[in-house]
Amino acid sequence: MSLSDLFGGDPVVLGQQARIEPTQQRSTARLSGLLDAAAVVVDEVGFDRITTAMVAERAGASIGTVYRYYPDRVAVLQALRERAVMRFRQRVVDQLKTSGPETWWDAVDCAITAFVDLYRSEAGFRIVHFADRERTPVSGSEDLQSGYFARQLAGVLAEEFGLTGGADLIFRLEVAVEMADSILSRAFQTTPNGDERFIAECRRVMHDYLVGYYGPSVVAV
Amino acid sequence: MSLSDLFGGDPVVLGQQARIEPTQQRSTARLSGLLDAAAVVVDEVGFDRITTAMVAERAGASIGTVYRYYPDRVAVLQALRERAVMRFRQRVVDQLKTSGPETWWDAVDCAITAFVDLYRSEAGFRIVHFADRERTPVSGSEDLQSGYFARQLAGVLAEEFGLTGGADLIFRLEVAVEMADSILSRAFQTTPNGDERFIAECRRVMHDYLVGYYGPSVVAV
């Protein structure tokens, strides 16, 4: 079981929320352009204030184009979140491959670093923390919930570092993911580059929480 | 320094987000009636789908009345959140008074219990976790952020149980509040009455996190 399998084979699949699957070349660029625009607008005016007209104008497209690809306003935000989550997973996979973690903690630490990096560099990344609060979790998007990510991460840790626990491991990782998400989002709430104190505390909390169950000395198999 | 002082003297102050402060008797009833209606509607249709017309109709008022008290749609939601936070604080104060906690952990445990109880009983209480994610933290509402609550709680713990630490204590409590908020909200994401497993894990996480700093044996002074 490879890392890229675990984290969802197709690295950056766009348009899952879209009405139609684009066939021509230019339209895929349009799609990502729309999401880029949405990301910028989200950072500028926030989630409620965003309008489809703003997204269209920022992307250099007309309002009709937005609705060609997305059924409604919230679908745009969902797609933006989807892309952000995908990019996060991809970044985790890349960093795991290059850094070659020796213990399970190195792997978890990698994920935290990737999250922080994206928060700093990627426009609209705040939306990752935002959207799961709403109800109506669209069918087919369960893999964006923290539970899914926890399952995937549990697979990696079990496979690569021999962590055991099955459902218990998944549960603890889901709790861990929720904690990390909230603390890191707090770190970026006031400080644009992220309050280092909260980030450091996040690492400590995660480490202590997981070490309590799985011990410090498990290394890669 | 009394508990009720710490948690903000006026127990239930409504209309801080309101355009005008009501003077007549009936208008305060109107205000709380509007928020009651908003709370029910939030539970029924969610945050995006809520309309001012729904709130007005549910409250037996006309649309104009809503806008007499709140400048716009989001202000209604902010006010609802404000009231929910106030009620949470009040419930914590009440439970602390009646139960007479012997250790700092009893006090923290009280707060968790109060949060869970309100999640179960109070309509629209989900909004507490929701609103702080948006930007534009309205000036004058800083006391609704987790930081303010952490400061107040730090005051209680320092005063009643002799916990030391000053700014560090406040920081750790803010981290703790963020963690508890996210885990407990996760507990209620799928299960209406709250997944007991997440709730129990929340207590354990909070306990372990704080015990690491302040030890288990501190009792009331």
Added chain:
DNA sequence: ACTTCTATGATTGAGTTCCGCTCGGTGAGC
């Protein structure tokens, strides 16, 4: 006390503006 009287707060709901979204018409790629 008890009743007007009135200034001001409270309420209304039709109307205005703005935004989400559609759809027929036009242009670009295969």
Added chain:
DNA sequence: GCTCACCGAGCGGAACTCAATCATAGAAGT
């Protein structure tokens, strides 16, 4: 020329306004 992509005026509905109307508190008169 056939299909996919794009446009933007227009439609429906939701957010929000405002001038007219009603209700209330408290003053003034008896």
